[in-house]
Amino acid sequence: xxxxxxxxxxxxxxxxxxxxxxxxxxxxxxxxxHSEINESTxxxxxxxxxxxxxMTYRKLGRTGFMSSxxxxxxxxxxxxxxxxxxxxxxFEAGINHFDVGSDIYYKGSERYLAPFLKDHRDQVWxxxxxxxxxxxxxxxxxxxxxxxxxxxxWTGLMDASLKDLQTDYxxxxxxxxxxxxxxxxxxxxxxxxxxxxxxxxxGYFGLSTHKNAQEVLEAAIETGWYDLAMIxxxxxxxxxxxxxxxxxxxxxxxxxQGLLQRAAKAGIGLIGMKAVRYLAPSxxxxxxxxxxxxxxxxxxxxxxxxxxxxxxxxxxxxxxLDVVNADMQNFKHLEENxxxxxxxxxxxI
Amino acid sequence: xxxxxxxxxxxxxxxxxxxxxxxxxxxSNRQLIANQSLPEIVTGFTPQGWQIxxxxxxxxxxxxxxxxxxxxxxxxxxxxxxxxxxxxVNSDKASQFxxxxxxxxxxxxxxxxxxxxxxxxxxSPLDLGRASYRADANYFVWKGQYYIQIISSExxxxxxxxxxxxxxxxxxxxxxxGEQVWGLTALPLTDRMxxxxxxxxxxxxxxxxxxxxxxxxxxxxxTLVTAFLSRQDxxxxxxxxxxxxAKYAKKYGKGIDRLKAGRVELVSCDMGESYDIxxxxxxLIGGVSYVEDRDLAIxxxxxxxxxxxxx
Numbered sequence: 001x002x003x004x005x006x007x008x009x010x011x012x013x014x015x016x017x018x019x020x021x022x023x024x025x026x027x028x029x030x031x032x033x034h035s036e037i038n039e040s041t042x043x044x045x046x047x048x049x050x051x052x053x054x055m056t057y058r059k060l061g062r063t064g065f066m067s068s069x070x071x072x073x074x075x076x077x078x079x080x081x082x083x084x085x086x087x088x089x090x091f092e093a094g095i096n097h098f099d100v101g102s103d104i105y106y107k108g109s110e111r112y113l114a115p116f117l118k119d120h121r122d123q124v125w126x127x128x129x130x131x132x133x134x135x136x137x138x139x140x141x142x143x144x145x146x147x148x149x150x151x152x153x154w155t156g157l158m159d160a161s162l163k164d165l166q167t168d169y170x171x172x173x174x175x176x177x178x179x180x181x182x183x184x185x186x187x188x189x190x191x192x193x194x195x196x197x198x199x200x201x202x203g204y205f206g207l208s209t210h211k212n213a214q215e216v217l218e219a220a221i222e223t224g225w226y227d228l229a230m231i232x233x234x235x236x237x238x239x240x241x242x243x244x245x246x247x248x249x250x251x252x253x254x255x256x257q258g259l260l261q262r263a264a265k266a267g268i269g270l271i272g273m274k275a276v277r278y279l280a281p282s283x284x285x286x287x288x289x290x291x292x293x294x295x296x297x298x299x300x301x302x303x304x305x306x307x308x309x310x311x312x313x314x315x316x317x318x319x320x321l322d323v324v325n326a327d328m329q330n331f332k333h334l335e336e337n338x339x340x341x342x343x344x345x346x347x348x349i
Numbered sequence: 350x351x352x353x354x355x356x357x358x359x360x361x362x363x364x365x366x367x368x369x370x371x372x373x374x375x376x377s378n379r380q381l382i383a384n385q386s387l388p389e390i391v392t393g394f395t396p397q398g399w400q401i402x403x404x405x406x407x408x409x410x411x412x413x414x415x416x417x418x419x420x421x422x423x424x425x426x427x428x429x430x431x432x433x434x435x436x437x438v439n440s441d442k443a444s445q446f447x448x449x450x451x452x453x454x455x456x457x458x459x460x461x462x463x464x465x466x467x468x469x470x471x472x473s474p475l476d477l478g479r480a481s482y483r484a485d486a487n488y489f490v491w492k493g494q495y496y497i498q499i500i501s502s503e504x505x506x507x508x509x510x511x512x513x514x515x516x517x518x519x520x521x522x523x524x525x526x527g528e529q530v531w532g533l534t535a536l537p538l539t540d541r542m543x544x545x546x547x548x549x550x551x552x553x554x555x556x557x558x559x560x561x562x563x564x565x566x567x568x569x570x571x572t573l574v575t576a577f578l579s580r581q582d583x584x585x586x587x588x589x590x591x592x593x594x595a596k597y598a599k600k601y602g603k604g605i606d607r608l609k610a611g612r613v614e615l616v617s618c619d620m621g622e623s624y625d626i627x628x629x630x631x632x633l634i635g636g637v638s639y640v641e642d643r644d645l646a647i648x649x650x651x652x653x654x655x656x657x658x659x660x
Contacts, residue, residue, distance in 0.1 A: 080466025083555040107467035149444030330557040
């Protein structure tokens with residue numbers, strides 16, 4: 001369906017109805033969440049979907065999407081359909097942004113998301129992504145032939161994503177796992193996106209990056225082409241996955257505010273990811289040190305009744321990231337993350 | 350000695366020699382893999398007219414993330430021990446690639462887990478390994494403790510041909526211990542949909558307390574029903590898991606009922622628009638989930654209980 005309702009929002013009446021209904025079931029967070037929503041809806045172009053008093057929302061750059069501050073990362077969670085049951089609970093809690101990935105990477109996830117979308121397509125933002133595969137190191141300049149091949153491969157995967165999601169339109173599609181700034185600057189790739197957009201397949205252009213992320217984000221800002229950027233970042237700054245440690249001499253998230261503000265000024269909605277991976281045990285790709293970020297927290301964050309994961313999510317949400325994407329594989333994690341996202345604003349920086 | 354006796358002795362000597370040679374080959378192959386020389390072997394699989402980009406790489410749980418990013422947690426949840434990766438590029442057209450990944454998952458059960466969780470119904474099955482399929486020119490094979498993925502940049506007939514050839518070579522080389530996967534035989538076969546069994550080592554159905562769980566789809570009364578079965582360490586542990594399930598259903602559903610049908614004790618969980626029915630049998634926890642028709646759900650759960658061996 002390509003009608004405007006699908007792409008834009010619930011109308012105001014539907015929105016008020018949802019808020020009113022939900023208020024009876026979740027009065028505790030209502031006051032604080034409302035103040036956040038009211039503040040955000042002052043922006044003219046804000047587009048609303050499935051807003052509930054149990055969640056807070058933030059406008060994502062020039063897209064106008066009023067995204068829940070907690071994004072449901074469907075990729076790994078839906079492989080094999082494992083966490084399908086969480087989708088409805090997430091929706092009921094007010095999560096309206098679902099991020100998934102190509103079948104070439106997260107096998108089956110898009111297909112497992114499809115039935116949920118069939119019921120809720122007009123009420124959520126759905127974003128998918130695929131790698132624009134090139135054989136190049138992060139510092140290399142890619143050739144024209146490589147750019148053409150990457151663009152062709154990426155759009156082929158986009159078409160497959162639409163088929164697997166059983167939709168003819170996604171709200172945004174990302175270049176996935178980009179570490180090469182010359183790929184970010186590739187006109188071939190961008191023009192391919194524009195063609196897909198003109199064909200009504202996709203609304204906005206984005207990228208995800210967790211390696212060489214600062215250079216990639218700088219390049220994205222410079223081009224002016226990107227609407228959304230999902231960046232791997234922690235409260236303590238950039239994280240280098242190749243050494244499973246913080247990048248040597250990284251600026252902290254506080255020190256990176258200038259860069260994040262420039263991205264915001266360029267109209268880029270910022271989505272944080274991998275914010276807590278470092279804290280997780282080694283089998284979950286972490287360092288197993290839940291105190292790793294304690295040195296960057298102020299007293300208010302330290303004394304919050306959060307666990308280390310919640311604290312890290314709340315912190316990045318209060319330090320320049322519009323929303324945060326979390327890979328949630330069970331109800332326990334989902335509930336914890338909902339609390340962190342919905343109450344992060346209580347901790348001023 | 351009679352000619353027959355001489356013949357028998359020669360035959361047994363020949364058989365013995367054959368067995369020794371066979372064992373040496375097997376041992377040698379195991380040593381090759383154990384000595385991490387899979388990169389050398391894989392190098393020999395380079396398709397004609399293609400070359401290896403960069404080099405063959407191996408990843409451990411510590412650095413798998415470098416290669417496959419966030420998806421690594423999926424493989425680590427199944428205790429992956431090593432992944433061997435190589436990208437072949439066309440010597441005449443470097444943008445064309447075929448990427449080969451071989452995951453050593455330590456046991457056939459773990460390898461089946463990742464294979465089954467990634468498998469989609471409807472892809473073209475192949476006669477390779479214990480189970481395999483093709484999607485476009487991409488190949489996915491489960492053999493013993495190994496999970497093999499071949500991803501191609503294009504889906505042409507030529508890529509399919511090269512991919513299939515490569516898949517066969519890799520599959521033929523890797524060994525299969527023959528160790529059985531418990532859930533494949535434990536889940537009743539009657540009305541079970543082909544290739545629908547999946548194995549989740551952790552977080553089955555999004556529930557943090559459901560570990561070592563198999564699921565399968567059954568065709569019952571013109572309805573597709575998802576059944577699950579989990580083997581716990583003890584009956585006591587199974588009872589505790591059952592209690593956690595009931596707690597979950599009370600929190601996220603509309604409540605539970607405890608039912609008794611003959612020898613079978615069931616917990617019926619009203620999840621809103623569907624029902625989960627859960628039972629315990631010794632150290633097994635099983636049931637059906639997401640079934641709209643409560644009577645059907647109960648009937649299928651009882652059938653399954655009756656068809657299970659008590660462990």
